[in-house]
Structures are given as structure tokens and as C-alpha cells.
Amino acid sequence: MWTSKDVHEFQALIDATNNDPCAGTISRDKFQYNVRGDNPENRSLTLYIVPEKDAELALSIKPSKSMAKALRDHSMQSGNGRFAKHTCCTLHRNVNIEIVTVQAAADDEHSNPITTVKPNVIVILHAD
Amino acid sequence: MIEVLAGTNPESDVADAGTVKVSSVGDVAGTSKLLKVSIYPPPHPRQHSALITVHTNATVMDILNKAATLLRMSPKSVGAHYLSFGTRNSHDPASTLEEIRVQAYGLIQLLAQASGGECIIYERIDILATSLDCEDRQTLFLATCGSRISSPNLADKSRVIGEYGGNVEPISSRHFDITECSPDQVDVNSHAKKSRLMCIQVRPDTVIRDIARQAALEFQLSQDHLEACRFCWGCDREEALTSTKKLHEVGVHSHCEIHMLMRLQGGVASRRQPREQVAFNREPCHLRRVLHLLCPQTCECGNSLQCMEGKTEVIRGYRLNASGAKLIATRDIAKGDVVAVFGKTATLWTSKHVDVKGCA
Secondary structure (H helix, E strand, O other), X not given: OEOHHHHHHHHHHHHHHHOOOOEOOOOEOOXXXXXXXXXXXXXXXXXXXXXXXXXXXXXXXXXXXXXXXXHHOEOOOOOEHHHOOOOOXXXXXXXXXXXXXXXXXXXXXXXXXXXXXXXXXXXXXXXX | OEEEEEEOOHHHOOOOOOEEEEEEEEEEOOOEEEEEEEEOOOOOOOOOOEEEEEEOOOEHHHHHHHHHXXXXXXXXXXXXXXXXXXXXXXXXXXXEOOOOOOOOOEEEEXXXXXXXXXXOOOOOOHHHOOOOOHHHHHHHHHHHHOOXXXXXXXXXXXXXXXXXXXXXXXXXXXXXXXXXXXXXXXXXXXXXXXXXEEEEEEOOOOEHHHHHHHXXXXXXXXXXXXXXXXXXXXXXXXXXXXXXXXXXXXXOOOOEEEEEEEOOOOOOOOOOOOOOOOHHHHOOHHHHHXXXXXXXXXXXXXXXXXXXXXXXXXXXXXOOOOOOEEEEEOOOOOOOOEEEEEOOOEEEEEEOOOOOOOOO
16 A cells, blocks of 8 residues: 555656656657546555556655555566556547456366456557 | 247146247137246256246236246347247247147247357257157166166165265165266257256155245245145155154154155156256356456456467567567457466455556
8 A cells, every 4th residue: 555655756756757858869768647446345545557568667766665665566467558558538549448257167077166266457449 | 049839738747848838728708718828948047937827918028028028038039939839830920829729739949049149049959849748758767777766776766875074874775876877868868858857965854845835945936836746756655745743653764865856747857957066157248248357267268367378479579668578469368368377466455535546
């Protein structure tokens, strides 16, 4: 769980990087985006889903230990949703970003669940 | 699909799973008879059978509405079904059972169109359409089945199994395993749907009445049903379900796994349903979408990650944007389907009261 201090640190990191006139050149990358939304299973929690490249960028700037730990603990799910082009135009928008829960359970030979369901939160693009 | 099997003769009191069975329990006012109707849902929904009582002057629509209520079908959906009786008598929704002559053994079918547009019709099974009552049929079945639950094969069935928590336990000679039937025999059993099997683990000091209560809970049997049932230890040893005897008193001495065969009064039975998997797997896909849940990998709908593959492709170059890459669709994608997923994302959790500016 992040504290408000961590959140502000992350926000400041993004602002500092993206507002840097040198960012975006060969030497510096910009943060692309992150997705903020409610936890599907617990509305009292807000989630920040940081794409792989942005997490790598944040780690390269040497954040605090707690933030670095959270950024390194990434999902094992592979995907290329980050390459979707963003648009603010509803006319041309054809996908929606959504935070969903992935559950997994293993079954024994009698199709009975034998493992604890482990939820995992990811961001997907839904066809609109 | 629902079949309604009607009969006023208690001796021909037979029915299949997936049927509605009507059996007479007496006359009412000299003009109509009271019929017990067991309604069994189509095989796929997660619903249990229900027992209702109607008169012979009950109309077709009455039975349809009762079935709709019990099976949680909408009246509109019921309207899409149709009734056909074994007598092939014409009828309309206002026709009573008496008018369409469902006085003796008859067949009423409710055919529901499956979601995929496929209509499945179950044929009436001759083996159950005989005048044999349930007990006789069961005995006949057990004698001719040839499986491990049949009488000739009951002897010397002890065996030793291992790998149950590291302990080796003897399985009693009354271990019945329907899965060891030959394919044909299994087919007969499941097709006839006259034996309902359950599997529980009990200890020798367990009272039979307690086992019966457990079975009643699993089968959702009423007390009336329960009193009409018996436990059958291979047809050579039976005890009423209300018996206060312990298992070792009826010849079961070791801690064993017993597949008990229950004889229901109406001969209603089916093979034991597999235990429920995780509720998550049973929820309809559209419900999972509403709950922001992905379908499991085994699901072939558009809400699973499995079906996401091949829908999109990343193209690079072409001066598309600053990153030089863009996600494009390679085929038409249905609305609501998962298009792509953000890979290897880090999730940061925070409480909602933290007010930060979005950076998307």
C-alpha cells in the first residue's frame, strides 16, 4: 500500500521528467502514462497501473525504496496494449481502458479446486 | 429440454431425469385427481428438481407457468416452448390434463431452444417405459449391468489404495465405483437416468440416519422422499434411511469410501453431478464482464485472454507517433471483447482519499 508521500513522489517524478526540456531526446525518455482507477474488488482502493516501460524509466531515476519495490513487482502477463494510440476524440475512439481482475485456480483430477484463488489486477483494452 | 412424464397409475411410477413426472396420489371431489409433478430442469442449468402438486384439471398453461417459476424462466421464454404429449392429442394452453387425456401413463415434452439455437429432443427410453416398478427395475439393472455395482460382481472387491495422505487404507468390499462400468454399461446407466449416485466418506461408527440426512441435503430431498428411500449395500443388504444402526452393525467395518445407491420412490435418478468448481468458473460470461472479471483461459468467449491472441498486431515505423509503434487490429473485433492487455505492469495501491492529479 502506498502512502500519500509515495504518491506525491511518483507524481513529482513524472512531472519533473516530462517537463524537463531535455526529456524526449536520445538521452531521456518521457513517461507515457499510467492508468488510475478503482480496484474492481475493493472500491476503497485506488490503483495505479504503470506500464512496463514507464516502470523501467521510474526505476532508472532511482526512486525511494518503497516505490522501487512496488515498481519491480510487476505482472507476469505479457501484452502490447501500451502501443494503442490514445485519443481524446470520442468519434474515433474504439477501445476503452479497463482495470480487471484475473483469477486463477488449479483443479485436481476430479475437477475440484485445490488451490487458492489468487487475484491479479491488470489493464485491458475493451473493444468499444 | 424438459420432458413431462405423466401417469396416474402408481405402479407405473417411472420417470427420467430431465422429465416432469406426474403420478396420482388420490381423487379429489370425484372430478379431478391430485397429481404429483416432479419437475426437472434441462441438464445444463444449475437448478434442482422440484415437486409440485396439481390436479388433473390443471391446464397446460398452469404447468408451464409452474415450470417457468420453478426453473426461473421468464414467461416470455416459456411462450417460446411447446408442449407435446405422448398421446399426441392436440391441446392449447387452456387444455387441462384431463382433456388431453393424461390420465394414464403419458409423456409431455417442453422443448426449449438452446442458446446456440440448437434444439435437443430426448427420446423416451423403452427400458423405463415398462410396467416394472422402481425396485424391480433397479434389481434388474443391477443384475444385468455387470459393473462393480451389479450383484454378481460384488464379492471380493477389497483392494488397497495408497497415496491418501501417506496412509494405506483398505477399501471395503462394498466400494462401488460406477466409473468401472464398461462404456456401454455406463451409457445405459446414464441414459436410463434411474440411479442417482453420490459419494461420501463415512466412518464405521456413523449412524445410517446421519448419512441419510447428509444425502437428503445433497439431493434436496424432502422428509417424505427420505422415508421412501433405502440404502442399498449391493442389493443384498438394505437398511431404511431412518435406521439408527451404525455402519459396523450392518457389516461395514472399516473406514471406507462408499458409493451409495439410493432408490428413490419414483425411480428418478441420474448420475452424480461433478462437484462444483470454483463459482467463478460457473458464472456466465456477461456477468463476469459486468463484474470486471476476465473469463478463464478455457472459456472461448471474447472476454478471455486466450481469445485475445491474433486480434492485434504492433506495427513500427511509418512515423506513426513518438514511440514509433502502434497497435492495430488485424480483424474485426466484437464490441466488448478484450483487444489487448498491458503487459508486465506494476500495480501501485493507495487509499482513495489520497488526492493526486491524474497523469494519463
